[in-house]
Amino acid sequence: MTYISLHTGLRYDYQIFMATVHNISYLLGALNDIGIFVFAISGAMRGVRHQLDIFGILVLAVVTAVSGGILRDLLIGAIPPQSIAHWHGIAIAVLAGLLVFFFHRIFERLQHPVLVFDAAGLGLFAATGTQKALQYGLSPEMAAILGMMSGIGGGMVRDVLTAQVPVVLQSEIYASAALGGAILVLAGEFFQLPAWLSVLLGATFTFVLRSLALYRHWSLPRPR
Amino acid sequence: MTYISLHTGLRYDYQIFMATVHNISYLLGALNDIGIFVFAISGAMRGVRHQLDIFGILVLAVVTAVSGGILRDLLIGAIPPQSIAHWHGIAIAVLAGLLVFFFHRIFERLQHPVLVFDAAGLGLFAATGTQKALQYGLSPEMAAILGMMSGIGGGMVRDVLTAQVPVVLQSEIYASAALGGAILVLAGEFFQLPAWLSVLLGATFTFVLRSLALYRHWSLPRPR
Amino acid sequence: MTYISLHTGLRYDYQIFMATVHNISYLLGALNDIGIFVFAISGAMRGVRHQLDIFGILVLAVVTAVSGGILRDLLIGAIPPQSIAHWHGIAIAVLAGLLVFFFHRIFERLQHPVLVFDAAGLGLFAATGTQKALQYGLSPEMAAILGMMSGIGGGMVRDVLTAQVPVVLQSEIYASAALGGAILVLAGEFFQLPAWLSVLLGATFTFVLRSLALYRHWSLPRPR
Numbered sequence: 001m002t003y004i005s006l007h008t009g010l011r012y013d014y015q016i017f018m019a020t021v022h023n024i025s026y027l028l029g030a031l032n033d034i035g036i037f038v039f040a041i042s043g044a045m046r047g048v049r050h051q052l053d054i055f056g057i058l059v060l061a062v063v064t065a066v067s068g069g070i071l072r073d074l075l076i077g078a079i080p081p082q083s084i085a086h087w088h089g090i091a092i093a094v095l096a097g098l099l100v101f102f103f104h105r106i107f108e109r110l111q112h113p114v115l116v117f118d119a120a121g122l123g124l125f126a127a128t129g130t131q132k133a134l135q136y137g138l139s140p141e142m143a144a145i146l147g148m149m150s151g152i153g154g155g156m157v158r159d160v161l162t163a164q165v166p167v168v169l170q171s172e173i174y175a176s177a178a179l180g181g182a183i184l185v186l187a188g189e190f191f192q193l194p195a196w197l198s199v200l201l202g203a204t205f206t207f208v209l210r211s212l213a214l215y216r217h218w219s220l221p222r223p224r
Numbered sequence: 225m226t227y228i229s230l231h232t233g234l235r236y237d238y239q240i241f242m243a244t245v246h247n248i249s250y251l252l253g254a255l256n257d258i259g260i261f262v263f264a265i266s267g268a269m270r271g272v273r274h275q276l277d278i279f280g281i282l283v284l285a286v287v288t289a290v291s292g293g294i295l296r297d298l299l300i301g302a303i304p305p306q307s308i309a310h311w312h313g314i315a316i317a318v319l320a321g322l323l324v325f326f327f328h329r330i331f332e333r334l335q336h337p338v339l340v341f342d343a344a345g346l347g348l349f350a351a352t353g354t355q356k357a358l359q360y361g362l363s364p365e366m367a368a369i370l371g372m373m374s375g376i377g378g379g380m381v382r383d384v385l386t387a388q389v390p391v392v393l394q395s396e397i398y399a400s401a402a403l404g405g406a407i408l409v410l411a412g413e414f415f416q417l418p419a420w421l422s423v424l425l426g427a428t429f430t431f432v433l434r435s436l437a438l439y440r441h442w443s444l445p446r447p448r
Numbered sequence: 449m450t451y452i453s454l455h456t457g458l459r460y461d462y463q464i465f466m467a468t469v470h471n472i473s474y475l476l477g478a479l480n481d482i483g484i485f486v487f488a489i490s491g492a493m494r495g496v497r498h499q500l501d502i503f504g505i506l507v508l509a510v511v512t513a514v515s516g517g518i519l520r521d522l523l524i525g526a527i528p529p530q531s532i533a534h535w536h537g538i539a540i541a542v543l544a545g546l547l548v549f550f551f552h553r554i555f556e557r558l559q560h561p562v563l564v565f566d567a568a569g570l571g572l573f574a575a576t577g578t579q580k581a582l583q584y585g586l587s588p589e590m591a592a593i594l595g596m597m598s599g600i601g602g603g604m605v606r607d608v609l610t611a612q613v614p615v616v617l618q619s620e621i622y623a624s625a626a627l628g629g630a631i632l633v634l635a636g637e638f639f640q641l642p643a644w645l646s647v648l649l650g651a652t653f654t655f656v657l658r659s660l661a662l663y664r665h666w667s668l669p670r671p672r
Contacts, residue, residue, distance in 0.1 A: 048447050050393070052446070053444035053446050054445055056399075059376070059392055059393060059399045076528055079301040079527075084299045084300070085366070087369075090369060104447055142533070142535055145538060146532060162393070166609055169500055169507060169609060219501055220503050222499055222502070223548075271617070272671050274613070274617070275670055276618070278669055279624045280623075283623045298522060303527075308594065311593075385604070385608065386617070387611065
């Protein structure tokens with residue numbers, strides 16, 4: 001009897017443990033998918049502004065949404081990249097592109113529709129990218145830089161494709177906000193917070209800081 | 225005697241089989257090389273239009289010709305990419321660039337020289353890319369998307385390097401034509417056509433559709 | 449006694465050998481780091497000219513400095529790339545960016561500050577890239593092309609991000625100078641020069657040729 005209850009107890013602990021692990025990856029995956037969704041909206045809105053046709057809008061939505069993650073996965077050696085190995089990332093981006101194509105007037109009520117959704121994607125990708133780089137064994141400082149790169153990558157590609165100087169290079173708090181969020185994820189790891197919580201904190205920090213800078217025209221010092 | 229003739233028969237079958245396998249890869253490789261050649265012409269013609277010097281024209285020819293395939297190979301994990309592992313892809317692109325440098329007046333008799341050769345490359349890369357992604361074990365839907373990406377990649381890089389909004393984002397049937405050709409390759413696989421035949425069908429479909437759209441100014445719906 | 453002295457002799461030879469190997473990698477690594485430093489200055493100076501803020505300047509410095517090497521490492525299969533696996537490349541680029549931010553007036557005394565530092569980086573990356581590609585087993589002709597690509601990659605990304613037609617495509621001796629330096633590295637290998645010497649020769653050749661072309665307005669033939 002003792003043996004059995006012990007066994008059952010262990011089994012029970014194991015089930016809780018596995019459910020927790022599953023929930024963590026599920027939550028991280030969900031945050032990554034939300035990042036894909038908002039980046040896709042940002043790309044599609046840029047496409048609407050450039051009067052592209054429906055397929056051009058979808059291509060810009062998908063490319064904006066997956067570039068940062070593909071760059072991250074190529075650099076940490078996760079090949080084939082997540083967005084290529086599974087169809088659901090691209091499906092989410094196509095869905096977001098279709099939503100924008102049919103209902104872009106709703107998104108246009110925002111003051112800077114491209115940049116607000118970009119800020120959300122920036123935060124989510126910087127935070128989840130840092131977490132994924134840590135899982136692939138990168139040192140904390142390089143994980144933060146890789147997180148920052150996966151955050152700024154999508155917007156960079158979107159801006160280059162539409163012949164604009166990337167927002168990351170213009171005089172606004174952008175890459176610094178992404179790096180701040182990435183460092184917060186590292187801090188969360190250091191204090192042993194659950195992974196989803198540190199990712200959520202980091203993503204929120206980046207989004208709030210970037211949005212404040214956007215609406216209040218904050219900026220960093222320039223060379224004299 | 226029976227034994228020997230049986231043995232000879234098997235040997236004969238085996239030789240035919242190996243010759244067939246060899247011919248298939250040979251044909252696919254040849255179609256890929258033709259794709260490199262026509263994309264290189266497209267890139268070199270753009271270089272002529274921008275009044276680049278001979279080395280600038282060759283660089284633009286090579287980069288346009290190999291970017292789509294390198295992107296494809298990095299994403300499916302075929303490292304080092306085919307164009308880096310063997311010299312002949314780059315040699316073909318350099319040859320095409322030299323042809324354009326010396327005889328560009330001939331190509332200029334066409335109405336849209338850059339875009340017609342681009343259309344041929346688009347079809348060939350979309351079809352061979354889909355086939356190669358299938359060989360590397362990607363699911364059919366991701367193989368089609370990867371084929372489309374390797375088709376549109378070269379033109380994207382050419383247009384970005386010459387500071388133009390990529391043709392894929394402008395209001396013409398482009399990525400949709402590539403995706404159509406890729407799906408035709410999948411259909412050919414499904415109906416167990418020989419690989420070279422489905423690739424040829426897919427490439428032709430894309431080329432014809434894209435050329436018709438180019439000359440008849442077909443376009444897809446835009447947002448209101 | 450004989451045995452011991454022989455043993456000591458071998459041991460001594462081995463130590464010299466290891467010290468030499470260590471020095472070679474050290475020297476090659478140092479030349480690569482100098483390449484990162486000068487490319488970063490080139491990128492940061494471009495950022496100053498575009499009136500970017502401090503973080504924009506640092507991002508442009510880092511991206512210009514590491515893109516060529518990351519491209520090289522992805523293509524030869526050295527994953528994760530050197531600049532991602534270790535922090536010191538990015539630290540050097542950040543340091544160079546900070547130097548430019550505070551002391552850009554000093555660099556501006558040069559006639560073409562962006563392009564002079566670019567020429568130094570072009571030579572160093574073309575030469576070290578060729579050497580590294582040889583170490584990874586590429587054939588000599590592909591190693592030279594890969595060296596050229598890692599040389600021209602950083603400037604290409606810098607120019608695309610700041611919405612300019614890349615210098616490599618404009619009418620000046622650029623990619624040809626990089627290829628010349630890469631071929632000199634191959635020649636050095638053929639004549640069994642020490643690796644650091646052939647790299648130094650190749651890098652110097654490219655830098656001198658490119659600088660002469662820059663200041664004397666040399667150019668290659670253009671299409672009629």
